[in-house]
Amino acid sequence: MLVDNGVNGDSRVQKEARSAAAAGWDVVLLGKSPTKREKRWQLGEAEVRLLHVPTPMHRRRHEYRRAFLRAPLAYRPGPLAAYRKQRMKAWRTELNIRLIQAGRNGSSLGKLRLLPPRVLAKAMSGWVGVRFNQTNALERRRKDMQSSLDRFTTAFWLRTMGDRAWRRLDPALWDMELAYGKVIDSLEPDLIHANDFRMLGVGARAKLRASTRGRQVKLVWDAHEYLPGIKPWNSHPRWHVAQCAYEREFSEYADAVITVSETLADMLADRHGLKEKPGVVLNAPDAEISPEQAAEPVPDLRELCGIGPKVPLAVYSGAAAPQRGLDIMVESLPQLPEMHVAFVVLRPTSDYMKQLTARAAELGVSERLHILPYVPHYQVVSFLSAADIGVIPIHHWPNHEIALITKFFEYSHARLPFVVSDVKTMGEMVTRTGQGEVFTAEDLADYVRAVQAVLADPKKYRDVYDTAGLLDEWTWEAQAEILDGVYARALGNDARKVPAVADSQVVA
Template structure:
């Protein structure tokens, strides 16, 4: 089957979107012809290949003077430096987004594809329009609950929210299949839009057993000795991710606990200053952005992962972060926010502990509990090893994605 994946990313951003690349490679390995359509500034299209035989088509979108400086998330006039940011912030930039949609639809129609796979709400209208004049399958891959994100917090966001709920309700009904990342998101979308339960394709990582040498090498580079407990946060450094609260928990832990922060983002300088105010500079390591192919090696070097995402919006509350699955793939127990999907993995499946992400004392207590009983810690490692091998493994999870397209190939649009 000839499949077009549509993604609101630029060539610089695509290498860091592990979900898209994993799905595209799985479909290509199964014999499908896969192209990823992204956006690029300028007048000339670009084509290149990633992975094993995955074609990338960069659709040119020309800048429009005066429409490239707006940040709808805060209602401020700020420079928007990337093309995909301009497109994603379309409530204040409708003309620019309209140009992106028109150019992308034309590119898809020229391709004469058999299926369009839309990644997130930003591309759903493109897919609906592209398949409307041909017998093609439309798959909507919702990476989040778009209308419950931080973009719709505050008065300006609330005024726009109802409009985009209506838009998503109208468009989602054209999808032959809806995919999402976790049970919480799936049940929410099914209830709000009165659609069948979406197929859950979790953001799991590849499970690749590894010896201890890379672990020891990374710990040595981070100046963490075998007697110390290495806690690791991985992800965006931004408000609502709870990194500040995790740092505030560090002084409440014994001196042998060290926190490594792997990632980048707008809050990095604020976090560095916070480390100074808390007097924990010697116990915090700012690692920066790590290449996708090296990320699991860093996760394996930790004794525990920490995910303290806060309930700034419903999308965060129902989140099932990639970082949990990276911990599972790496065999590392974790401490996470006490939200539905994270609680299920941590407690019901015995892989970690939970805490109140608003309280440093709760985070510190949960981390102490995680290490309080060596036998219990080993049991969590064993539960993670079993889950990584038998369930939360891309070789297992990808079959749900492949089944959608296998059924589509046999039955046409009735998938």
């Protein structure tokens, strides 16, 4: 099983690995180490290995070359510009100290002797400053890539190379391959479960290499998102187009495709011309947890926030980014004088969290904003259940419209009333079930209205969860059976026989 992150914080991947191993499959989960050291641990019966991924290809080839026509005075790429500027500062500082010493000694001749080097140092500093500024300007242009030449070269590679153009547009994708490839080959898997688009190519190439050695490897592609519809998490203008080309090139090698919603399954089938519609495996929470997990004490959300049981508390749990709309929860606090807000996020000290903290201070509501780290995925439901409202304030992006996301199921099993923005799939579901209120995305007044409506009658929304069968299919146990069947069919086995043959199968 392949994933391009550090596993911790990725509840879907953790549940997939644990449940597949529990079903009898021999599972090795390969992820990306956040440090230069490889890490290993057990996740139930699954083995987790985090690999060191060097990133020398993060910079594109042209970023290592001089640009004599575009910036003739710029230094060559690398640390030389910073060194030269710092060296000039050191030289002028040294001359200034010598001038002070000459003055203390009353040496007029000494001061006179320092005049030529001081004039030269000033002139040289100006020259170095010009070249330093041109070097920095060139680096900015290379990152922005908005010039006519940049747009032409991007279009040229796409036209001449087609989907293979990612090799020119974002060669950093090779870094994943070079870190994972040999490890996958050494495991000799029968089946590779590739999570998301970057691992799709890694898995496809491993499958091709195995075929040259007479081994048949099946590839399951787990598409978490609709790639053309995401807000790119890398601002480089070539990044998104490169990832889309990369995904298109390798999608044909998938023997089975699974994804997170029926809508996304239809979109993937249409985009990639799949012979079969992808299976849907929802990222639902566990209905039951193991005895060792149950023995771990669940942190008290309200205690961590320093508030009592009757204080209104709205919670957001999950990825934190501007397009997730968390700012509206902070902006609403002056209009909701009793309300506290808790953000449960992977990186509580990220730049975005710091921005929201600063904004809370400007509004004078800092004491009512609480930023907390993730808890283990099997504790999320119990942890969140102490809140009064579960909020999903995401903005209108194509990828946000098409799925019931992880926190939707977590909030539901925590029996929280919802306040959700009017993104298509989740907004329609909440309206249909009556488990919360829908507000117009990015509309502060409408958000406040929705929160006030829930606080006025929370029992009305919580009672929805007593509806027979509502939560039954929204459990990981039900989804694990679907995943188990996908593996079995890909390998040509009846799903009911998986445990009997699993010893000979490896999911890498």
